[in-house]
Amino acid sequence: MTTNTPKTMQAQLLSSYNTPYTLLTVPIPQPSHPHDILIKVTAASYCHTDLVLASGQMPGLPPSFPHIGCHEFAGTVVSHFSSPSAQARSFAIGDRVGVPGRAFHACGSCFECQGEAGSRDPVARDDEGYSVHCVNAGNNGLSRDGGFAEYAVVDARQIAPVPEDVSAVEAAPLMCAGVTIYAALKRARLEVGERVGIMGAGGGLGHLGLQYAGKMGFRVLGVDAADAPLKLARSLETGARIVDARAEKATDVVQQIGAEDGKQDVGEMGLDAVIILPESQQAFDYGMTLLKTHGKCVVVSFPEKGFHISSRDIVFRDISIFGSLVGSNRMLREMLNFSAEHGIRALTKSFPLAKLNELVEEYHKGGGGKLVIDLALE
Structure with a gap:
């Protein structure tokens, strides 16, 4: 010292x-x-x-x-x-x-530290010998x-x-908060101009996500269901559309997005990806409804009892669901x-x-x- x-x-x-x-x-x-x-x-x-x-x-x-x-x-x-x-x-x-x-103190020798997982996922990739996902690390x-x-x-x-x-x-x-929501957006692998929704947009991760997503060139929809977070999200000059989930149904929002994009087919309407931040089944369901067919759902939150997932979403709508930690x-x-x-x-x-x-x-x-x-x- x-x-x-x-x-x-x-x-x-x-x-x-x-x-x-x-x-x-x-x-x-x-x-x-x-x-x-x-x-x-x-x-x-x-x-x-x-x-x-x-x-x-x-x-x-x-x-x-x-x-x-x-x-x-x-x-x-x-x-x-x-x-x-x-x-x-x-x-x-x-x-x-x-x-x-x-x-x-990542161990340097496990599957994660040797880069086997990171080689398939650039979001997780680090120099060989170290990984934030090392199961032996503190x-x-x-x-x-x-x-x-x-x-x-x-x-x-x-x-x-x-x-x-x-x-x-x-x-x-x-x-x-910053690296978690930034990595979640990266993991969605969106192209500039595609649409992404952030559930819990006024929270710690959410309001940063609105800013990152906008600067990455995405069209952003922020969703929340409480007065103070909604006020905070709307105070940011991000260009994102902010939705009060208590006042607007997800199906109505999808129809509005479809009209904006000039889409006629229901499967074409909606978001390309959604980031789930709240530990709420209602928020999860709302976000899934916002997705178009073949959309991506990135789950960041981990409620104690987990989420109920509709098999119809992943089978008939081909929705991809995956998690993102850091x-x-x-x-x-x-x-x-x-x-x-x-x-x-x-x-x-x-x-x-x-x-x-x-x-x-x-x-x-x-x-x-x-x-x-x-x-x-x-």
Whole structure:
């Protein structure tokens, strides 16, 4: 460690399921592996998965209590392991980096790390010897401690440089919400001018998706079913059409799209792809109805009881359904540069570290956008 780094830090710890976080003074973690880098956390974003984990809906996670959550954060490099790897040496002291949860200490030898899966899926592809899908890896904020603290140890292979004109508070939400929705759009493999729908358009991922999809050249339909997220989605100057699912039937929207496109055949009307973000069967069904024949449904959410899928959709309408978790480290860097180039930012509300529980209360209000811990705030 550098001589000016303290030995203890403030951290928000979860001591059991369904309880508030507790702000405590704990030892600063130490780099213990050649890939390890110690960073000073500057911003940490709250994700729906943090809520899922804290409520005990992710079996086996966290592996033990007390636990420091947050798998989307940003910070500056403080120190390396005594014998750093080449990847770690590529980051200098003081460099600004973004940290996704996946994948800490990827094994380098499994099916995923050897690139067998990535060779067939460019969204998942990384350099041989590392994969965000490594089943043996840890995950900051999930299986190990994360960013709701003043310092964190990260794997040099998982992090990405933050562009100069992107602040820490802007970068943190992109480490999960940003790369997840960006990768989901990439996985849909759409052509410029094709139509994509985003279910949950006013949420953390959704409002970023509206921006990415528009800048990618797609015709975008955003759907939500709550006042505050709809207001947020409509406030963005993306050119997307925003639909209130409570007021407009999916079949009516399909007819309107068909009329716009000059289509007569029912199978030709609708969207080329839809991204499912809410953990709602109604949202899933609405999105499936919006698709034209041969359309693609990309599922990002993972409700505890899953989704009911109509066999008629996949057999008679030839709808393809596939999931998308996160993007590779290459995809993370591409997303950050795309965000910087096109001015894509999450709409955020910031809280100091000491007020993490107030942030959680705000999250439950369902206002949309992203809530972020800004460690520069007192």
